[in-house]
Amino acid sequence: MNRFPVIEMKGISKRFPGVIANDNISFRVYPGEIHALLGENGAGKSTLMSILAGLYRPDSGTIKVKGEVIRLHSPRKALEEGIGMIYQHFRLVNNFTVAENIVLGSKHVNWGIKQERIQKETREISHNYGLEINPAVRVNQLSLGEQQRVEILKMLYRGCDILIMDEPTTVLTPGEVKELFQVLRIMSRQGKSIVLITHKLNEVMEIADYVTVLRRGKVVGDDRIENLDEGILTRMMVAREVVYSQAQRDSSPGGVILNVDNLKIQGDRGNIAVHEVSFNLRRGEIMAIAGVAGNGQRELVEALAGLRKAVSGSIEYEGEEIKHYDAKSRIALGINMVPEDRIGMGLVPNLSVIDNSILRSYYKEEFYSGWFLNYNKIRSYTDRIINEYNIVLSDSNHPVNYLSGGNLQKLLLGREIDQKPRVLLASYPIRGLDVAAAEGVYDLLLKERDKGTAILLVLEDLDDIFRIADRVAVMYQGFIRKILDVEKTSIDEIGSIMVGTELAGV
Amino acid sequence: MDNTALSALLAATMIAGTPILFAAAGELLAERSGILNLGVEGMMLVGAAFGFICTLSTGNHWLGLLAALAGGGFMASIHGLITITLRGNQVVSGLALTIFGSGLSGFLGKSYQGAPMLFKFESLHVPVLGNIPFLGPVLFRHDPMVYLCILMAAAMWYLLYKTRWGLTIRSVGENPQAADAVGINVGRVRFLCTIVGGMMAGLGGAYISLVYAPTWQENMTAGRGWIAVALVIFALWNPSRAIIGAYLFGGIEALTFRLQTMGIHISSFFLAMFPYIATIVVLVLVTIRRRQDAGAPEALGLAYDREER
Numbered sequence: 001m002n003r004f005p006v007i008e009m010k011g012i013s014k015r016f017p018g019v020i021a022n023d024n025i026s027f028r029v030y031p032g033e034i035h036a037l038l039g040e041n042g043a044g045k046s047t048l049m050s051i052l053a054g055l056y057r058p059d060s061g062t063i064k065v066k067g068e069v070i071r072l073h074s075p076r077k078a079l080e081e082g083i084g085m086i087y088q089h090f091r092l093v094n095n096f097t098v099a100e101n102i103v104l105g106s107k108h109v110n111w112g113i114k115q116e117r118i119q120k121e122t123r124e125i126s127h128n129y130g131l132e133i134n135p136a137v138r139v140n141q142l143s144l145g146e147q148q149r150v151e152i153l154k155m156l157y158r159g160c161d162i163l164i165m166d167e168p169t170t171v172l173t174p175g176e177v178k179e180l181f182q183v184l185r186i187m188s189r190q191g192k193s194i195v196l197i198t199h200k201l202n203e204v205m206e207i208a209d210y211v212t213v214l215r216r217g218k219v220v221g222d223d224r225i226e227n228l229d230e231g232i233l234t235r236m237m238v239a240r241e242v243v244y245s246q247a248q249r250d251s252s253p254g255g256v257i258l259n260v261d262n263l264k265i266q267g268d269r270g271n272i273a274v275h276e277v278s279f280n281l282r283r284g285e286i287m288a289i290a291g292v293a294g295n296g297q298r299e300l301v302e303a304l305a306g307l308r309k310a311v312s313g314s315i316e317y318e319g320e321e322i323k324h325y326d327a328k329s330r331i332a333l334g335i336n337m338v339p340e341d342r343i344g345m346g347l348v349p350n351l352s353v354i355d356n357s358i359l360r361s362y363y364k365e366e367f368y369s370g371w372f373l374n375y376n377k378i379r380s381y382t383d384r385i386i387n388e389y390n391i392v393l394s395d396s397n398h399p400v401n402y403l404s405g406g407n408l409q410k411l412l413l414g415r416e417i418d419q420k421p422r423v424l425l426a427s428y429p430i431r432g433l434d435v436a437a438a439e440g441v442y443d444l445l446l447k448e449r450d451k452g453t454a455i456l457l458v459l460e461d462l463d464d465i466f467r468i469a470d471r472v473a474v475m476y477q478g479f480i481r482k483i484l485d486v487e488k489t490s491i492d493e494i495g496s497i498m499v500g501t502e503l504a505g506v
Numbered sequence: 507m508d509n510t511a512l513s514a515l516l517a518a519t520m521i522a523g524t525p526i527l528f529a530a531a532g533e534l535l536a537e538r539s540g541i542l543n544l545g546v547e548g549m550m551l552v553g554a555a556f557g558f559i560c561t562l563s564t565g566n567h568w569l570g571l572l573a574a575l576a577g578g579g580f581m582a583s584i585h586g587l588i589t590i591t592l593r594g595n596q597v598v599s600g601l602a603l604t605i606f607g608s609g610l611s612g613f614l615g616k617s618y619q620g621a622p623m624l625f626k627f628e629s630l631h632v633p634v635l636g637n638i639p640f641l642g643p644v645l646f647r648h649d650p651m652v653y654l655c656i657l658m659a660a661a662m663w664y665l666l667y668k669t670r671w672g673l674t675i676r677s678v679g680e681n682p683q684a685a686d687a688v689g690i691n692v693g694r695v696r697f698l699c700t701i702v703g704g705m706m707a708g709l710g711g712a713y714i715s716l717v718y719a720p721t722w723q724e725n726m727t728a729g730r731g732w733i734a735v736a737l738v739i740f741a742l743w744n745p746s747r748a749i750i751g752a753y754l755f756g757g758i759e760a761l762t763f764r765l766q767t768m769g770i771h772i773s774s775f776f777l778a779m780f781p782y783i784a785t786i787v788v789l790v791l792v793t794i795r796r797r798q799d800a801g802a803p804e805a806l807g808l809a810y811d812r813e814e815r
Contacts, residue, residue, distance in 0.1 A: 076689030091687035093680045111670050368687035
């Protein structure tokens with residue numbers, strides 16, 4: 001494109017405890033450009049843009065805005081430089097009117113605030129960009145699409161010329177998406193730069209001028225849209241060299257233990273999160289659920305574990321209908337779950353390793369002497385778990401949140417596996433773990449599989465699926481689109497199904 | 507009850523409501539910014555002690571008020587440090603502040619126990635208006651603090667609802683993420699509101715030791731700080747309602763003293779309960795009606811950490 005970049009980020013790195021979110025990233029945006037920042041969940045897109053918006057400070061790297069090196073130490077500083085970010089969760093004050101939200105924190109507005117006046121200003125600018133909205137309405141009465149309009153107007157009111165939008169279309173209806181793209185094109189024509197954080201390829205192809213692809217915190221490719229197609233982008237987003245592990249080949253699945261038929265599940269907001277899915281799970285196999293997060297995986301696993309009610313359909317366990325069983329009776333049957341949120345749902349962070357290790361079995365007689373917990377027995381039980389599952393820690397009396405991510409996961413997995421489950425449900429068991437820790441978790445899972453346990457794994461990284469799973473069910477928008485034999489499929493095939501752009505002929 | 511007695515009761519109501527309104531308006535400001543400060547009682551006590559000692563030793567009650575401002579502000583800054591800078595628990599810190607304030611004021615005032623205040627605010631006698639029968643003595647013959655207090659509460663209403671600063675303060679209490687995203691310094695706004703809130707509590711305390719009961723007694727605020735906290739809820743975080751509530755609660759306090767002399771037998775304990783019962787009733791009503799705009803600030807009591815994920 002023309003002239004100099006408005007934004008030039010160089011060598012940006014940012015770590016969070018246990019995770020490298022951004023690893024030496026360089027990123028450029030030119031004036032008037034619609035730039036898509038593409039990648040899977042957890043690839044580091046939002047972190048990189050939060051750094052640009054002044055919300056996070058990078059551990060290293062420099063940022064040039066309009067040619068000058070600038071330290072963006074706060075959102076205020078970023079706004080002064082003309083950089084505005086619209087987050088996935090809108091930053092709006094629900095109890096304020098549209099106009100109040102738009103002028104909030106701005107210096108253009110007079111000290112004494114007159115409602116008529118700020119509403120008139122709001123109306124004017126919303127007119128200019130074709131973003132119609134009633135300025136006198138409270139934000140909590142607006143739809144998500146309308147709230148997004150308020151966010152855009154807020155940035156325009158502040159005179160931002162670089163607008164970052166984090167997954168802007170997830171909350172929109174198809175019609176609203178069209179309108180949004182229309183507005184973005186108007187803005188781009190006026191010389192404003194727009195960065196779209198997204199993982200939807202069709203949108204990228206439709207609106208973007210330039211694409212940068214992130215994967216695991218690194219830039220894996222960037223180019224003008226003319227030089228790209230969806231196939232290339234899919235490969236960049238999800239693929240790496242695939243190493244088939246030997247252990248995986250040795251699987252010998254037995255009979256069906258869990259049979260799910262036409263299961264329909266409600267989401268948190270009363271929507272239907274999972275539409276009539278059917279599949280079965282066999283003893284001694286690992287079935288992976290692939291899909292971009294938020295396509296119904298969480299709801300499916302929760303429904304299988306008894307934490308969420310199914311609307312219709314059936315779940316048969318060894319031929320027995322268990323749809324109406326609660327979580328505790330399902331555990332008693334041997335269906336155990338390792339939740340996605342280790343420290344929030346799986347473990348109690350401020351309790352010791354010892355206490356956490358018996359959370360699932362504290363009521364069993366073996367841990368009691370009469371009325372009282374017998375800590376000698378519990379301690380030896382904990383020690384056994386620590387040894388058996390190679391958990392590294394300095395003192396099992398310490399709160400569990402002192403452990404690293406990998407050890408947390410091993411403790412959690414160990415605790416569940418020790419219950420001798422017959423069906424194990426695990427969500428993102430290696431999320432955020434480094435290679436060695438992930439290896440440890442794989443080994444545990446494969447060993448468990450070889451003992452004949454049926455394992456259902458929710459995974460987001462396709463490489464992991466090829467490493468460990470026997471079969472893979474690909475979810476997209478609440479449907480299981482396909483169940484594939486891992487040996488007979490390819491990353492491209494899975495990748496295109498999970499982003500909703502199945503390749504021609506499929 | 508004859509006219510004179512009624513007018514005396516209403517005049518006493520104005521006086522009794524003043525310290526509560528000072529403290530409540532201050533607490534309201536802090537809570538609007540999202541900081542719950544349960545240390546009002548402690549801040550009032552320290553303000554009362556500072557105000558009393560400074561006035562007695564300098565002979566100037568205006569200097570005494572300045573000292574009370576400083577005392578209350580100092581106490582509140584401890585709360586700010588713990589809850590805003592260090593993101594500590596607001597309830598724990600506030601309760602500690604109350605206990606600390608009670609101890610500190612008792613210690614400072616030990617040698618003044620029971621001493622009378624020699625320098626008093628002269629009551630204004632508003633010309634013309636003060637001569638109106640009945641209303642004159644009720645409304646227009648008080649000391650300047652009574653009027654300053656109403657003025658401050660009214661100014662606070664204007665500030666919160668009609669100015670840019672007010673919008674800023676309320677946004678920080680409602681949704682600090684949103685405020686931060688548009689460049690508002692959340693910590694600074696909260697600190698400022700907390701300290702100004704503490705200063706007003708200090709003034710409220712000083713009013714008790716300088717005017718209301720012009721003497722020094724240990725723990726002389728006698729729970730008015732808690733009434734102020736309740737009043738903020740009763741007023742649903744709106745200063746204009748706080749003015750009404752303060753005189754309602756003040757009137758009950760004034761009544762408590764007078765009922766016995768009038769030979770009416772209602773237990774004084776029952777009257778002392780009234781402000782709290784009224785607050786609970788209001789809370790229940792509001793919860794039933796679920797009015798979005800009339801509730802507590804959404805982020806009240808929550809620490810803000812920008813990088814929290």
